[in-house]
Amino acid sequence: MMRPDLHLHTTASDGIYDARQLARLVQRANVTMFSVTDHDTLAALPEASDAAYDRGLAFLPGVEISTEGDDEIHILGYGVRPDDEVLLSCFRSAAEDRQRRIMGMADKLKDMGMSLPMKEIVSRAGAENSLGRPHLARAMMEQGYVDSVQQAFEQYLGKGRPAYLPRATMTASQAVSLLRERGAVPVLAHPGLIHWPLEKLLPMLKVWQEAGLKGIEVYHPANQGNYPYWERIARQRGLLVTGGSDFHDGTSSHGQIGETAGLWPHACDDAWALYRAVNKNQKP
Ligand SMILES: [Zn+2]
Ligand SMILES: [Zn+2]
Incomplete structure (x- = not known):
């Protein structure tokens, strides 16, 4: 079975x-x-x-x-x-985009008076390109800017909130076609x-x-x-x-x-x- x-x-x-x-x-x-x-x-x-x-x-x-x-x-x-070289290069550029986005969001937070120890956060995450919004949210909590990860998302990091930046990901149709190809x-x-x-x-x-x-x-x-x-x-x-x-x-x-x-x-x-x-x- x-x-x-x-x-x-x-x-x-x-x-x-x-x-x-x-x-x-x-x-x-x-x-x-x-x-x-x-x-x-x-x-x-x-x-x-x-x-x-x-x-x-x-x-x-x-x-x-x-x-x-x-x-x-x-x-x-x-x-x-x-x-698969085609897939690998797509994933490499997605990783670079992810990194640019999170660093950009950290800059926005800094402009709002919340500076985060990015070097330390990156070293904890393993690499810059594995950073995600949860890393920022946890750091904001540790620095006392918010009380919870949820609050960080609701007030700053969520879609449409002031520190939010969109991801330049492909559409689902593009991902489907790429995989088929x-x-x-x-x-x-x-x-x-x-x-x-x-x-x-x-x-x-x-x-x-x-x-x-x-x-x-x-x-x-x-x-x-x-x-x-x-x-x-x-x-x-x-x-x-x-x-x-x-x-x-x-x-x-x-x-x-x-x-x-x-x-x-x-x-x-x-x-x-x-x-x-x-x-x-x-x-x-
Ligand atoms: Zn999964
Ligand atoms: Zn999933």
């Missing part, structure tokens, strides 16, 4: 376990097929693939592309190649997390499908309570049904490894359908 978890993060993005540690946890959770889908990076894939092989686990190389600013429209790509299978991640109303999201689904979208991540913790709804939407439109825990660190804000596999009635058939799609799409 196949127990898939097709959405997992490592230290290459914002997870806390490296690929080898993750593979061990995957096996301990009785998951038999897994995918590493770090945000905008392919760095963990070779090690994850080796670790899967060593443990006799089925593995699908993946990625999760952030699109459309801060609306949580993420596109998963399955069957990406870790040495590179021989990968694009899947819409966690529709339950997307900030758009359904009246906007459902028509866009059609647009993305025309661009090459092949599936919906139905079995994600954020869709809990709405699994039948999203499964129906996917099957009606001829889209693959996928699922994963979005495991980062085992805390409550994301799922636990394997947690969605038990809730996913056709996990085995659906995961194999994705596997076949990946093999069909791979460029020679």
